[in-house]
Amino acid sequence: xEKGQTFIKGALILSIAGAIxxxxxxxxxIPLARMIGAEGIxxxxxxxxxxxxxxxxxxxxxxxAISIMVAEKETEGYSGDSIKILRVSxxxxxxxxxxxxxxxxxxxxxxxxxxxxxxxxxxxxxxVAPAIFFAALMSVFRGFFQGHQSMVPTAVSxxxxxxxxxxxxxxxxxxxxxxxxxxxxxxxxxxxxxGGIAGLAVLIFYYLNFTKKNRSESIKLCYSGERSISxxxxxxxxxxxxxVGAVVLPLVQMLDAVIVPGRLIALGxxxxxxxxxxxxxSGMAAVLISxxxxxxxxxxxxxxxxxxxxxxxxxxxxxVERLNYGFRGGMxxxxxxxxxxxxxxxxICDLLYGAPEAGVPLEPLAxxxxxxxxxxISSAGLQGIGMPKIAMRNLIITGMFKVIFNYTLTSIxxxxxxxxxxxxxxxxxxxxxxxxxxxxxxTGIKYETKRLVKILLASxxxxxxxRASYQYMVxxxxxxxxxxxxxxxxGIGVYGIxxxxxxxxxxxxxxxxxxxx
Numbered sequence: 001x002e003k004g005q006t007f008i009k010g011a012l013i014l015s016i017a018g019a020i021x022x023x024x025x026x027x028x029x030i031p032l033a034r035m036i037g038a039e040g041i042x043x044x045x046x047x048x049x050x051x052x053x054x055x056x057x058x059x060x061x062x063x064x065a066i067s068i069m070v071a072e073k074e075t076e077g078y079s080g081d082s083i084k085i086l087r088v089s090x091x092x093x094x095x096x097x098x099x100x101x102x103x104x105x106x107x108x109x110x111x112x113x114x115x116x117x118x119x120x121x122x123x124x125x126x127x128v129a130p131a132i133f134f135a136a137l138m139s140v141f142r143g144f145f146q147g148h149q150s151m152v153p154t155a156v157s158x159x160x161x162x163x164x165x166x167x168x169x170x171x172x173x174x175x176x177x178x179x180x181x182x183x184x185x186x187x188x189x190x191x192x193x194x195g196g197i198a199g200l201a202v203l204i205f206y207y208l209n210f211t212k213k214n215r216s217e218s219i220k221l222c223y224s225g226e227r228s229i230s231x232x233x234x235x236x237x238x239x240x241x242x243x244v245g246a247v248v249l250p251l252v253q254m255l256d257a258v259i260v261p262g263r264l265i266a267l268g269x270x271x272x273x274x275x276x277x278x279x280x281x282s283g284m285a286a287v288l289i290s291x292x293x294x295x296x297x298x299x300x301x302x303x304x305x306x307x308x309x310x311x312x313x314x315x316x317x318x319x320v321e322r323l324n325y326g327f328r329g330g331m332x333x334x335x336x337x338x339x340x341x342x343x344x345x346x347x348i349c350d351l352l353y354g355a356p357e358a359g360v361p362l363e364p365l366a367x368x369x370x371x372x373x374x375x376x377i378s379s380a381g382l383q384g385i386g387m388p389k390i391a392m393r394n395l396i397i398t399g400m401f402k403v404i405f406n407y408t409l410t411s412i413x414x415x416x417x418x419x420x421x422x423x424x425x426x427x428x429x430x431x432x433x434x435x436x437x438x439x440x441x442x443t444g445i446k447y448e449t450k451r452l453v454k455i456l457l458a459s460x461x462x463x464x465x466x467r468a469s470y471q472y473m474v475x476x477x478x479x480x481x482x483x484x485x486x487x488x489x490x491g492i493g494v495y496g497i498x499x500x501x502x503x504x505x506x507x508x509x510x511x512x513x514x515x516x517x
Contacts, residue, residue, distance in 0.1 A: 024162045054104055058243070063301075070148060081223055128190065161199030170188075245395040251399065289362075293376065378436055382438060
């Protein structure tokens with residue numbers, strides 16, 4: 001299989017796992033929303049940004065750093081150093097994860113009372129804190145396997161983690177719902193702990209099989225002589241820019257949990273109404289936006305070591321090819337997803353959540369699918385060419401704009417919750433432009449604009465077909481839910497046919513990937 005196709009295969013493996021995980025993550029919110037209501041979802045979402053912020057600070061850069069280091073050592077023939085990197089990283093993340101879990105648990109009351117200004121968020125924050133420890137250890141194993149260009153352990157662990165998490169969320173929320181929505185939300189957030197334990201167990205299993213296979217094949221481990229302490233310092237040095245950059249988004253989400261409800265209350269909404277509206281935005285609309293980013297995140301994960309390899313070999317042609325593969329793949333998904341979510345915002349929210357009013361923020365937020373895709377892929381490109389500090393700086397700028405836009409636009413009465421959605425789109429548009437400019441400057445890449453325009457036109461035609469088919473079915477008294485599902489199926493079919501007609505769906509490569517899988 002050619003290099004470009006191998007890169008796509010890695011992304012495809014992660015995409016399948018990501019799709020399963022995201023579908024599970026979206027599906028469970030339907031019964032959860034019906035079980036604990038929009039206000040309960042709001043409390044659930046208030047605790048999660050705190051968890052993801054701390055987690056990103058501790059671990060986001062770890063898989064990237066370890067995968068780069070392991071890939072370099074394996075290329076140089078020092079497979080023994082790869083094991084040393086794993087071991088020293090496990091020790092470091094063990095203590096960091098343990099410390100941060102303890103700090104969050106001890107600070108739960110302060111965070112609920114003074115940061116979120118909602119005492120009922122105490123128990124959800126307390127319940128999710130131990131998940132940081134298990135996630136920290138998982139990040140080490142995932143980086144190790146990704147450095148070996150093996151995406152299966154990461155993929156399987158993601159699915160198992162999500163499966164156990166979702167099950168625990170629903171079971172625990174059901175058990176505690178009669179005690180009050182704050183307890184039900186706490187039970188739901190504890191699902192992350194159960195999922196973390198399950199995901200870590202899977203990765204340990206794969207590592208034991210990995211070492212067993214090496215022994216059976218009598219693979220000799222070669223060492224460069226570099227000390228474990230030096231390898232640990234190098235891992236931290238590489239991880240810090242990515243982690244600092246990654247913490248920006250969860251931090252902004254945490255600020256949103258304060259700013260958005262606060263601005264809505266200033267407009268005259270009650271605390272309960274503001275919490276419910278925030279639940280519509282972050283717990284319902286934003287979840288749907290995360291679905292098309294599955295493929296983007298998978299591409300970004302595979303892209304970093306792949307581009308780093310091309311840069312190390314000084315193969316600019318391969319580097320540019322892989323970048324364009326990434327952008328094209330991301331836009332193939334994000335363009336139609338944005339169009340479909342915009343056209344069917346209200347029917348989809350009614351179908352999934354029984355809350356068509358969540359379509360109000362979803363309409364403008366739909367376009368963030370495109371901006372997020374461009375931003376994530378371009379950030380991975382910058383990390384791969386050894387410019388993580390630039391990616392971090394652009395993400396910080398994006399986060400600052402998001403806070404400013406969300407505060408300003410949510411304060412406009414006729415926009416209210418839609419203002420926060422529009423602010424997200426505008427902020428990531430600015431961030432994407434910055435990333436693309438720097439990628440062009442450092443790599444000389446010529447973006448495939450004509451191909452992207454063809455994909456965009458196909459998406460627009462698809463959106464028109466979806467709108468027309470939905471409206472027609474509703475006029476002939478077909479139930480809205482059935483009409484929504486049928487319109488989605490029609491849209492997928494129309495889009496697929498259009499991609500084949502404009503020659504943007506390469507079936508040959510897909511067949512080779514499936515055959516060689």
